[in-house]
Amino acid sequence: MTQPTSIRQVVENGLCIGCGLCEALAPARWRMAYTPEGRLRPLALAAGDDADILAACPGAVAEALPEPAPQEDGIWGKYHGMTRAWAADPDIRFRAATGGILTALGAYLLSSGKARFVLHCASDPAAPMQSTWVMSETPQDVIHACGSRYGPSDTLAGLEAALARGEPFAVIAKPCDAGAIRQRAKSDPRIDALVVAVLVMVCGGASDLGKSRAVLDEFDVDERDLTLFRYRGYGNPGPTRIETRDGMAFEKTYLDMWADESGWRIQSRCKICPDAIGEAADLAAADIWPGGAPVGEDAGFNGVISRSARGQALLDAAVADGAVRQDKALTPRMFDDFQPHQVRKKQKLAARLRGLQKAGQPVFAHEGLRIDALDTRDIQEEQGTLDRANAGRFTETMPTEIE
Ligand SMILES: Cc1cc2nc3c(=O)[nH]c(=O)nc-3n(C[C@H](O)[C@H](O)[C@H](O)COP(=O)(O)OP(=O)(O)OC[C@H]3O[C@@H](n4cnc5c(N)ncnc54)[C@H](O)[C@@H]3O)c2cc1C
Ligand code: SF4
Ligand code: SF4
Secondary structure, eight states: OOOSHHHHHHHHHTOOOOOOOHHOOOOOTTEEOTTTTTOOOEESSOOOOOOHHHHTTTTTEEEOOOOOEEHHHEEEEESSSSEEEESSSHHHHHHHSSOHHHHHHHHHHHTTTHHHHEEEEETTEEEEEEEEEEEEEEHHHHHHHHHHOOOOGGGGHHHHHHHTSSSEEEEEEEHHHHHHHHHHTOHHHHHHHEEEEEEEOSSSSOOOOHHHHHHHHHTTOOOEEEEEOSSOSBBOOOOEEEEEETTTTEEEEEHHHHHGGGGGGBBBHHHHHOOSSSSEEEEEEEOOOGGOOOOOBBBEEEEEOOOOOHHHHHHHHHHHTTTEEEEEEEHHHHOOOOOOOOHHHHHHHHHHHHHHHHHHTOOEESSSSSSTTTTTOOOOHHHHHHHHHHTTTTTOOOOOOOO
């Protein structure tokens, strides 16, 4: 496999997910900026050597946690436990995306003194449809930022600022962000010394902002008039809700929001994501709707996969101290039913990567993610990806100015 050898190659070959690491590691050379399509991508400010960024960039490398675990599954990888769980605090459970596990664990790490702050993302107060990285200092701050944000997020743009504080902290982010943190830890010893937990959501893909703009268009709302853009939560899954300065409110159900797959505008790195299930994280949280989609609202239940001994210990401590409730063990085959799209993606990935390579495009290196073992030699999938690549569907342009 040919890997990208520059940030430009990562972006131009559709391998960038806009994680923000470029800006964190080299703020004089890179600044995250929106492209006209509504993707966050690194904008070049100056020339320089990007070898340190490429060594951790999710567009160039992806790797599972190397440590062994007591359980291993062909699809779901290594794990210490799989359980059904939710936030014990009913307010967190209601407000959060699913059952509030990520928020409850983040808040618990702060209230128990295990972490001084949580690096994650939240709605940008100045532009509520967009997300911005934040360092939440109190449990209330973590709760304030709860909920899934289905647009671009560059949480890792805050990584250097977080490390520079020299205090223990947790990260809540996407699986690709977790991978970048682990890779970066190989050359930055502060990460293993200071990051007490990396918590992720199982991730079906990040839409570009065009998906959110389409919601505004539907209700004839100008982005500048927004005071709230909540993608889900306040129920499970809860509605997508927008509010405006003049007191208007509009809602769409989760099923309406995601009914038409052709309008999802999922970014290209997500279509070839080697680890959307959090194999580089300490713990991953998911939805557990049978068949993969909700049939209505429920009280909020997360499927939780503890990936590391540290993740399992955190979950056990949060249960013991009353911050989290769990009621039954889950199995990999149950997760197959909850997440059929993740199973398909894992099984089709090798063919998609071959298609890209046949089109002459570089792809990321991968390790420990069972991509070759799961290869179904799907010729149609390979040809489809080759055709899409030849049609320019994996080709992007670097941003040239701040949108
Ligand atoms: C882009 C995206 C795709 C998803 N796809 C799937 C899927 O395929 N299958 C599935 O089971 N679940 C998926 N989810 C996850 C699901 O919606 C819940 O986030 C997950 O179950 C955790 O629920 P929770 O109640 O514990 O989260 P909460 O307690 O509400 O906490 C969510 C946390 O995630 C952080 N966060 C939210 N959005 C982002 C983002 N875009 N980037 C980085 N951090 C973010 C917030 O800062 C917050 O700390 C997806 C979520 C996102 C954001
Ligand atoms: S994926 Fe992250 S590190 Fe890689 S080019 Fe994009 S913003 Fe930079
Ligand atoms: S699908 Fe993969 S690349 Fe896309 S946002 Fe999710 S974890 Fe990142």
